[in-house]
Amino acid sequence: MSSSQMISEHIQRIAAYKSENPAEEIERQLGIPIVQLGMNENPFGPSPKAVQAARAYLEKIAPYPDDSAYLLRQRLASHYQISMDEIIVSAGSSDILAMTYDALHSPEAEVLTGEASFIVYYQLAEILNMPLVRTPMKEYAFDLEAMAERITTGTRLVVLANPNNPTGTIIRRRELDKFMSRIPDHVLVVLDEAYFEYVSDSRYPNSLDYVRAGRPVLVLRTFSKVFGLAGLRIGYGISTLEIVAALYKVRMAFNTNSVAQIAALAAWDDREHVQKSVETNRVELEFLYRELSKRHLGYIPSQANFVLVELRKPVREVTSALLTQGVIVRPAWGCPACMRVSVGTREQNQAFLAALDKAL
Numbered sequence: 001m002s003s004s005q006m007i008s009e010h011i012q013r014i015a016a017y018k019s020e021n022p023a024e025e026i027e028r029q030l031g032i033p034i035v036q037l038g039m040n041e042n043p044f045g046p047s048p049k050a051v052q053a054a055r056a057y058l059e060k061i062a063p064y065p066d067d068s069a070y071l072l073r074q075r076l077a078s079h080y081q082i083s084m085d086e087i088i089v090s091a092g093s094s095d096i097l098a099m100t101y102d103a104l105h106s107p108e109a110e111v112l113t114g115e116a117s118f119i120v121y122y123q124l125a126e127i128l129n130m131p132l133v134r135t136p137m138k139e140y141a142f143d144l145e146a147m148a149e150r151i152t153t154g155t156r157l158v159v160l161a162n163p164n165n166p167t168g169t170i171i172r173r174r175e176l177d178k179f180m181s182r183i184p185d186h187v188l189v190v191l192d193e194a195y196f197e198y199v200s201d202s203r204y205p206n207s208l209d210y211v212r213a214g215r216p217v218l219v220l221r222t223f224s225k226v227f228g229l230a231g232l233r234i235g236y237g238i239s240t241l242e243i244v245a246a247l248y249k250v251r252m253a254f255n256t257n258s259v260a261q262i263a264a265l266a267a268w269d270d271r272e273h274v275q276k277s278v279e280t281n282r283v284e285l286e287f288l289y290r291e292l293s294k295r296h297l298g299y300i301p302s303q304a305n306f307v308l309v310e311l312r313k314p315v316r317e318v319t320s321a322l323l324t325q326g327v328i329v330r331p332a333w334g335c336p337a338c339m340r341v342s343v344g345t346r347e348q349n350q351a352f353l354a355a356l357d358k359a360l
């Protein structure tokens with residue numbers, strides 16, 4: 001049997017996800033410093049207290065980590081006023097998403113999501129050969145009416161990013177309530193709230209209310225974004241006891257390392273750092289809006305730490321021209337003339353705008 005014969009057809013069909021060279025390598029090749037605005041990270045990094053906690057813990061990495069992430073779940077449970085057993089901690093929220101697909105997967109189980117959202121939602125369905133339904137977006141946001149229409153007896157998983165990546169739009173409380181009232185019991189709704197802390201719109205729903213009401217909802221949050229710990233890989237999910245128990249069954253043991261857990265605890269406690277990061281993000285978003293408008297470029301107002309910019313040129317031309325100047329941004333999934341730019345520090349945003357002027 002040749003290697004290609006041993007690989008299932010549905011895996012062979014998957015277009016390889018081409019990850020870029022690491023920033024350090026691009027920096028070396030170009031010989032100029034890189035401005036990384038392609039990954040929606042916190043440009044101010046983690047709380048110094050988290051760094052200090054992680055550094056101090058390095059002496060203790062011989063033992064396996066606490067597989068239950070006891071202390072972190074305890075802290076989260078007390079904050080959210082829920083049971084520790086309604087929380088799962090794992091190596092990033094995308095890892096919990098993968099476990100969710102694994103736990104709910106069966107030959108007929110269908111995944112329903114939007115046309116332009118987080119690429120991982122599509123990749124996971126492809127890997128497991130799950131039927132995937134992607135409904136068109138409406139004004140750059142999820143069209144929940146259209147999605148509700150597409151729910152069938154086969155639908156097992158509805159995946160919504162709120163705020164959405166790459167559009168930065170949110171689903172509002174009233175829309176979500178209405179949508180949830182149409183969700184049958186055989187469907188789990190994943191509310192991926194990776195950018196939750198950045199949202200300022202008062203109409204943003206409190207997703208935990210659904211969990212508290214026993215609805216089939218899984219809320220995902222992460223330490224990768226505002227907490228600045230993407231490199232350590234740690235995130236959490238909140239759902240009903242049954243769903244969380246099922247996720248633990250498919251989770252790989254010891255996948256959340258001890259340094260990440262310690263750093264996450266310290267990052268969680270440093271509210272000042274979070275608040276400062278959120279406030280600066282708002283100021284810088286406004287700055288970017290003004291500067292984009294001056295250049296007659298359209299953008300979608302964002303509730304996250306990135307903004308979708310509408311270009312008048314094929315996006316690849318612009319992103320390549322930016323890259324030669326050391327600025328990394330992303331073409332936006334599902335929109336051929338849009339790019340997604342993370343909000344950086346003022347210096348980074350200015351470097352982006354200067355590079356953009358040359359690129360256009």
Ligand SMILES: Cc1ncc(COP(=O)(O)O)c(C=O)c1O
Pocket residue numbers: 039040091092093094095118161164165192194221222223224230234235
């Ligand atoms: C919508 C969304 N969900 C999840 C993630 C990944 O988060 P994590 O690092 O916790 O896996 C991202 C990262 O870009 C994202 O945009």
